[in-house]
Amino acid sequence: MSVIGQAEGIEHGTITGYKQHIYRKIKPCEDCKKALREDRAAARRGERPERAKPQRTSRRKAAEELDAAAATPVLLPVPPPPQLPDRPEIGVPIKGRELEIGDVIVFLGDHHRIDRFEPYTGSLRAELGEGTRVACSGTWGMTVGPTSTVRILPRPTGDAA
Ligand SMILES: [Zn+2]
Structure with missing residues (x-):
């Protein structure tokens, strides 16, 4: 059974509710429009970390990190002195x-x-x-x-x- 045209079950006042309005072809109510406005405003302010782009490590950056690791000095035991004649x-x-x-x-x-x-x-x-x-x-x-x-x-x- 389609929910198109049905208002029942809409989560008003949320982004989900707004999308339900659109999907069901029911004019969004004020609560849902408000939720959408707030969501977009938050997005402009850089909030909503849960929707932020996933932090991808670029291939170049990964290579740089490998180089940095390779350049890290490793403590070695005191090297034996060179074999020299007894003088x-x-x-x-x-x-x-x-x-x-x-x-x-x-x-x-x-x-x-x-x-x-x-x-x-x-x-x-x-x-x-x-x-x-x-x-x-x-x-x-x-x-x-x-x-x-x-x-x-x-x-x-x-x-x-
Ligand atoms: Zn609504």
Whole structure:
């Protein structure tokens, strides 16, 4: 049975009601016209988020986001120092666990005399191993795993110290 011409069941005062008026070929009542006016006014003001255009991520934007993700730096464990011949001026290799206060780390051509060790609290403990610590020299610090290779200046021997 068609609802054309039937006023019964119209949801007056709503957009749906207005559409029902049109569909049923019944002149819209004031309440429904008012609802339509308010709806359109709201749309002009940018309200009605439920009818807003779906936010589509453009292909280009997605690609830019991928690039940004790829450019995000990833923290890596301290790289092993390059294999260099044993020359005193560039230090001698020892294991991180053998480091002691007073040792002088040779790092990138600079010398850092260790004055203290601080506990390592970073996220690489699992990779670097239990016993990882930070060898500190003033404000300088170097994360050293127990099996990391560190170059230090040869320790003084004998009674010279
Ligand atoms: Zn109506």
